[in-house]
Amino acid sequence: MDYNAIGLTAGIEIHQQLNTREKLFCHCLTLLRNSAEHSGEFFRYLRVTESEMGEIDRAAQEEMKRERKFRYYTYDTTCLVENDEEPPAPMNDEALSVCLTIARMFGMTPVRQVHTMRKLVIDGSNTSGFQRTALVALNGALPNGGEIETICLEEEAAQRVKDDIFSLDRLGIPLIEITTSPCMHTPEEVQQVAEYIGMVLRSTGKVKRGIGTIRQDVNISIRGGSRVEIKGVQELDLIAEVVRREVQRQETLLAIREKLLLRKASVHDNAQDVTDIFTSTKSTVLKKAKRIYALRLDGFTGLAGYEIQPGRRLGSEFSDYAKKCGVGGIFHTDELPAYGITAEEVLKVRTHMSACDQDCIVMVAAASDTLARCALHQVIGRAQLAVSERPVPEETRKMLEGGSSAYMRPLPGAARMYPETDVLPVIIDDERWNATTVPELLSVKAQRFAQEYAIDRNYATRLALSEKLPLFERALAEGIKPKLAAFTILSTCTELRRDGVAVEKISDEDYLATWHAVESGRTAKEAIPDLFKGIASGDSFENVIRKLAPTVSSHELKSIIHKIVADRSEFVEQKGRAALGPLMGVVMTEVRGSVDGKIVSEILRKEIDAAFAGKRS
Amino acid sequence: MYGGKTRKGIYITERDGMAVVKLDSGYNIGVDPVSCAFSGHLPEIPAKKPDVPQKKDLPGLSIVSTGGTIASRIDYRTGSVTSQFDAADILTAIPELANVANYRTIPLATILSENMTPLIWQELARAICEEIKRGVDGVIITHGTDTMAYSAAAISFMIDSPVPIVFVGSQRSADRPSSDNAMNAVCAARAATSDLGEVAIVMHATTSDDTCAIHRGTRVRKMHSSRRDAFRSIGIDPLGSVAYPSGEVSLEEHAVRRGCRKAGIHDKLEEHCGLLQFYPGMSPDLLEAYEGCKGLVIAGTGLGHVSTTLIPSVRGLVEDGTLVVMTTQCMQGRVCDRVYDTGRDLLAAGVIEGGDMLPEVALVKIMWVLGNERDPERAGSLMQADLKGECTRRSTHGL
16 A cells, blocks of 8 residues: 555654652552452542643543542552552652653753643543653654654553452553654554664663553554544554554545445434334343434445444444443444344334435443433434544544554543642753763664674574563673573573473572583583473572582593493494484483583593494404 | 744743743643743633522522632642632532532632631631521531641530531542542532531541541541541541432431521630640740740640649749640540649649540630630639530540
8 A cells, every 4th residue: 555645644652661669659669469469449439620721621521421430459569649648759760860861862852840740531540530741851863764752751550450440559650651753654664663662762771571561552644534543552563553454444434424425424313212112122232221222324324334444343433432421332223133133123213213225223222311312422423523524533542452443532632731739840950961871772782792792693683672681791791601691591491481481480690500500510501491490490599400410520421421322332333423413312311411512422422433443343 | 942943832930940831732841941932922711600500499508618628729830739719619610519509608718728817717607607697507618628627626616506517628639530529528518408516527538439427526636647538536436427429418326416506606716825745855945935825735645744844834834824724645535634643743733634625626625715714713614614525524435
């Protein structure tokens, strides 16, 4: 596809958790917990408030369509600040320093006086109803010529356990938000920029690693479409696909509008109570519902069921909007009869609603008239947009598995911010800014490793991006051979992990002790997998090495090898020197890897030669 | 110009030599004022008129506002949250109140509660009395939480009321979606339309938004600096509770019921009184500094003690005509100066035992007693009498 021709413009926001000791606005450790370990819980209602400009944010209003009660899990590692029961502590200086480092790496201008703001978020993920966030630096450059607009330092939101239950362990972990300008024009470019920023962030060595510690939001628009923000892309590899699918969605919505206009489609509030039609229905959803309402969308037949993205139809969009009123979803006649609703029932509804062939009927099952009306009102709003001059509404959407997306809420306006008066501004003066040092980029580091240590280029890159990079650098400083350390981290451990060994239980100290043991000849590098298996199963390094490698003296080794060769004299006779390979394995098993393979092969070769010569003579 | 680019923003204020500018993104940043250029004024936003639909068939309540966090707004001069709204703004912000009663709002003061004075207590008492005379079914006083308990005690002594007088505030500023202001206010309105007949504080009972507790105005303390459920009844159980969101009020047996007291006001106060917390090693000079005061409440240790070295100064004060009342800084339990020598010496010096009165309640009470009774002996007896539930005769309540 020619993305240039359709005017694709995209920007990204990257949210990365920082690996500081304490949280951003309290002194709790940045520890993630298992929600089953929670030590207490409480609940709150959140309500919309007026921001400093006197407007209520439209995204916040949307959330308020439902009266919501939120439950929160507390832990012995959370405090009253997370509970919104105590004013915040001053901004965590360690977190600010990491932001400044990153700002310098992108060549940005720091904000002289950093002001913490309250960003209205009333989906329950923040106990206060706002997220604390501060703009730290502006105006950075990207290698593709694009711009990093801003770096903000924010507090991480609480993790949703399920529905309206949130876990407070994550709330308050420092998060850096990096926002690019809309400077990307192909899906692949978006992915490359995201990868690059991720690499820069990891170069600081101060960011958290693992699933969920980095999230990308992508802003996408095409000509004639609208800016749509897709939140929560966790897998980097999916970014390009998310962009492709959003382009497809916007193009299809534009095309649907053309079709609707040709059909002279129109949307009116003609909603009616059709509960009576379904008194003896077989549909379980409708049977349970107190009220069933129907709405006629003139000229929409076939289009509600039209696919706009893999797995998503225009009807899915209607349904997302309706769900904001707390209903489970909608039915539309493009997908009926189904779900236990019979063709006869569909016909009855169509007749009742005076629908002709081109008209689509949307139905909603709800617990009350109010909820049903609210849901259909939402559908009317969304359907009107489909025929309007802007058929792609400006929205915040959430990514679904595979890269499609679902509607979350309208794009928030600027009204959602007002000053966090409980946190004093922080000054970044020249002295602090000039003292901020820039670490070596991981890409540069990889190049250096390849050159200095003669490590394979691909290996060097993986090493630089690995979580074990600090360990590798420590090993080098302690005089361990780079290849030994690199091979252990990248190959041995990967293989062990594949075999189900809990490699993550091996501490950096154990790695170092192991390497020192190899370097000093106390054990052989072939013994590393067995050593690690032992340590991973909970035993101490010393115990494992003692059990594994009873020291074999060179005299003992010679007699072991002599015996092995003697026992297999026929085989040796047949194969000659070619017996070396198979016999190596036998010897190594016998000495349980406690001797360097080189030494073994040397002695073994001599023994074989001797045996061979002996037979001949 | 900032960061090599020209940016448009709204100038908010000056702070520590920096110009605070709100960017289009909503973020505030502080920049060097020389990097800013003026481009024009913001169009004025017309002030919204509060439009509160009133239901005449509902009970009538008066809301007297004194300020405090139940009605707060951001102050751009200092960047801090200050009390600025009057009661009408509260009704705009909390529309559910309209389902409970119809309201009159009396803006009495807009102060932070640490700036409260006995003079304002008196103005408040008169304002409340006027509302009672109008025949309202209850009065709500919005108040900052820091000194709310002092004011509640002062009103308890100054006013006899047949209807509930309910103090309410919030511990989280009203600008935030999680504020406790709305629930506290709704529960206060429920309590003020209930069968209660005394002065009370109604605030969160737990950290969750489930229940508000109704506390007697003379037996309540702010026991936490920041939690929603900071207010606790001391020495007695709460008078009752209000469930949220149902609004159901349950009153305990010991709560004074509506209509039990006749309306009346005794608003005289003797301001020249003090409250002194004793600590080990306290110098007699500190006590002597109260010379000339009409009344002094001492928050002593344990059963009601100060060090022996202070006793001559205490005797001096009493001889000069100061009414000295002993309370305990333990908060829980009552004073008994007959157990140890120091106590007996204090009694001999003319100190009056304050029973199980809270020290700050005893201070407010001594102001009221001395404002209304000149005779030292009768004043002393009044200090020991239970006037508005401030003293219990039996210690039935544990910690």
